[in-house]
Amino acid sequence: ALPASEDFLGHPKGVYVCFFTEMWERFSFYGMKALLLLYLTKYHLFGDKAGLDLLGAYGGLVYCVPVIGGLLADRWLGMRKAVVFGGVLLVLGHIGMAFEGHAASSVGGIVSRDEGTLRITYLSLALIIVGVGFLKPNISTIVGKLYAPDDPRRDSGFSLFYAGINLGALFASLVCGYLGETLGWKYGFGAAGIGMLLGLGLFLWGQKYLHGHADPHAPETLRQRFWGVPREGLIYAASIAAVVPLAWLMWAAANGSFALAGEVSLALLLMLVVLACVLVWFGFFITRQCTPVQRQQMLALMALIFMALIFFTLYEQTYGSWVTFTDRLLTKDIFPSLVRAQEPVSWGAGLMANVAQFFAHAPWSMYSLVLAPVSFVVAAELSDRYPQSRLPKFLFVAVVAIMLLFMVRDSVILPQTAGSLTYLGALFLVLLAPVFAVLWAALGRRGRDPSKPFKSALGLVLAGVAFVPMALAAQQVGASGQMASVWWLVLAYLILEMGEMCLSPVGLSAVTQLSVPRVVSMMMGTWFLATAFSETLAALFGKLAAIEVPHGETLVLADAAGKYADLFWLMMFLGLGCGVLALLAAPLLK
Numbered sequence: 001a002l003p004a005s006e007d008f009l010g011h012p013k014g015v016y017v018c019f020f021t022e023m024w025e026r027f028s029f030y031g032m033k034a035l036l037l038l039y040l041t042k043y044h045l046f047g048d049k050a051g052l053d054l055l056g057a058y059g060g061l062v063y064c065v066p067v068i069g070g071l072l073a074d075r076w077l078g079m080r081k082a083v084v085f086g087g088v089l090l091v092l093g094h095i096g097m098a099f100e101g102h103a104a105s106s107v108g109g110i111v112s113r114d115e116g117t118l119r120i121t122y123l124s125l126a127l128i129i130v131g132v133g134f135l136k137p138n139i140s141t142i143v144g145k146l147y148a149p150d151d152p153r154r155d156s157g158f159s160l161f162y163a164g165i166n167l168g169a170l171f172a173s174l175v176c177g178y179l180g181e182t183l184g185w186k187y188g189f190g191a192a193g194i195g196m197l198l199g200l201g202l203f204l205w206g207q208k209y210l211h212g213h214a215d216p217h218a219p220e221t222l223r224q225r226f227w228g229v230p231r232e233g234l235i236y237a238a239s240i241a242a243v244v245p246l247a248w249l250m251w252a253a254a255n256g257s258f259a260l261a262g263e264v265s266l267a268l269l270l271m272l273v274v275l276a277c278v279l280v281w282f283g284f285f286i287t288r289q290c291t292p293v294q295r296q297q298m299l300a301l302m303a304l305i306f307m308a309l310i311f312f313t314l315y316e317q318t319y320g321s322w323v324t325f326t327d328r329l330l331t332k333d334i335f336p337s338l339v340r341a342q343e344p345v346s347w348g349a350g351l352m353a354n355v356a357q358f359f360a361h362a363p364w365s366m367y368s369l370v371l372a373p374v375s376f377v378v379a380a381e382l383s384d385r386y387p388q389s390r391l392p393k394f395l396f397v398a399v400v401a402i403m404l405l406f407m408v409r410d411s412v413i414l415p416q417t418a419g420s421l422t423y424l425g426a427l428f429l430v431l432l433a434p435v436f437a438v439l440w441a442a443l444g445r446r447g448r449d450p451s452k453p454f455k456s457a458l459g460l461v462l463a464g465v466a467f468v469p470m471a472l473a474a475q476q477v478g479a480s481g482q483m484a485s486v487w488w489l490v491l492a493y494l495i496l497e498m499g500e501m502c503l504s505p506v507g508l509s510a511v512t513q514l515s516v517p518r519v520v521s522m523m524m525g526t527w528f529l530a531t532a533f534s535e536t537l538a539a540l541f542g543k544l545a546a547i548e549v550p551h552g553e554t555l556v557l558a559d560a561a562g563k564y565a566d567l568f569w570l571m572m573f574l575g576l577g578c579g580v581l582a583l584l585a586a587p588l589l590k
């Protein structure tokens with residue numbers, strides 16, 4: 001446990017360090033993701049199918065490698081070093097995405113692309129994959145390590161951390177999604193890179209507050225030499241070397257090369273191999289090394305992880321089919337009368353003029369994203385020096401309040417784009433979190449707090465129901481031939497996020513609670529591995545509504561609407577069907 005002087009507003013300072021680092025990491029991750037499919041289809045003129053193939057392979061691998069990143073940190077590196085190394089790769093990857101080169105052109109239906117730039121894009125995606133693998137699982141386990149095993153604040157610490165994840169996602173859509181689609185792709189991707197750089201800087205400054213809790217448990221094994229190279233160096237070198245084949249896999253996915261049989265791509269095959277290894281290990285572990293009670297707990301956990309797999313398959317449509325659907329078939333402004341008039345941007349009138357223009361157009365959230373963590377740095381340093389003073393905490397809370405105001409302002413006033421509207425998911429999540437906390441607590445006081453399997457099953461049902469407004473919107477476009485209202489999307493996100501609240505934080509806490517402690521990182525990795533398959537499945541389903549309009553021709557709204565409606569009804573049945581089955585199985589799992 002940490003000394004009490006380490007507390008800041010009720011939680012260890014180290015938790016805030018993880019909070020802001022993860023906020024920036026998710027900012028870069030989701031900012032890039034909100035733009036990726038639009039960038040590929042609108043700038044490099046990919047067809048929907050190729051775009052979704054790449055998105056699926058990237059999303060699959062990015063959630064597949066945390067198993068390995070977690071394992072390496074458990075065995076040798078320790079979490080702190082893993083986070084720093086992952087952070088460096090992420091900065092490079094996101095900055096790399098900002099090279100946009102030349103837009104593709106289409107003459108007589110023949111598309112010519114800037115293949116050189118695309119190679120940089122694939123390499124950047126590969127860097128991000130490895131970076132997330134090192135950072136994401138390990139920053140989550142650090143949070144757990146900062147509390148003593150019996151500390152009652154652990155769960156609320158995790159809720160705080162989940163809020164950080166979603167604040168990052170929220171700002172990502174508002175800042176990167178908006179900048180990328182209005183000022184230029186490179187500004188959106190570049191902002192993601194700068195955000196990650198700040199996150200890395202913050203972590204390097206703040207690692208002193210981890211007090212060695214995230215350090216390697218046997219540092220001497222890191223110095224052990226193989227062929228003259230210390231093990232630590234070998235781990236880094238091998239991970240950097242892995243970027244090349246991963247980049248090649250990205251290229252293969254985008255070009256439909258090496259699609260082994262039908263939809264089975266090399267990326268999917270790789271994921272299946274990882275899954276097979278994990279399952280073999282799991283079978284061995286629960287039969288040989290667990291007591292009967294532990295075995296039951298581990299099996300129940302696996303069932304929850306499987307539910308998460310189905311849930312995230314539906315959820316990931318939001319970054320695929322929902323984005324292209326919004327772009328093509330929905331009106332975009334939620335509050336049209338409030339939206340700020342957008343002056344045309346004319347670049348090229350000298351550096352200072354460009355800089356001035358950039359700041360005139362940039363969303364205010366960009367400032368809060370920097371101000372809030374910086375105010376934490378200042379407040380933490382001041383409270384170290386003057387432990388009695390309340391001023392630092394007051395300062396911090398005030399800046400956070402301003403940050404939230406800027407966020408509200410941006411989400412109401414800025415013209416909305418398909419990419420920036422992905423903010424709705426994170427927004428509802430942040431708004432619903434306290435509601436659900438109160439709800440579960442109130443039910444708990446009456447002894448009626450639903451079981452974890454029940455909550456997860458309910459999450460699945462809600463995810464299915466969320467597709468009803470989407471399908472209705474699609475049908476409306478089909479019938480009228482006109483764009484439908486963006487409010488359908490708002491409603492869909494509201495229902496989906498109620499589902500996420502029931503399933504996702506519950507699942508994370510179940511991992512830490514049900515898992516046998518010595519394999520908890522591995523199980524955390526398995527939780528993310530489920531999402532890896534969700535991403536791939538989501539892209540596969542998304543392709544049912546792939547629209548391939550020959551370039552130069554306009555999209556016939558009614559035709560596209562029919563495809564989207566079919567996809568959305570299918571997803572509705574998938575969620576509802578699995579959800580009802582899970583509801584029936586819940587008493588058994590409990």
Ligand code: GLN
Pocket residue numbers: 026165312504527528531
């Ligand atoms: N949105 C959450 C995050 O980014 C959940 C991700 C997941 O488990 N699939 O951390």
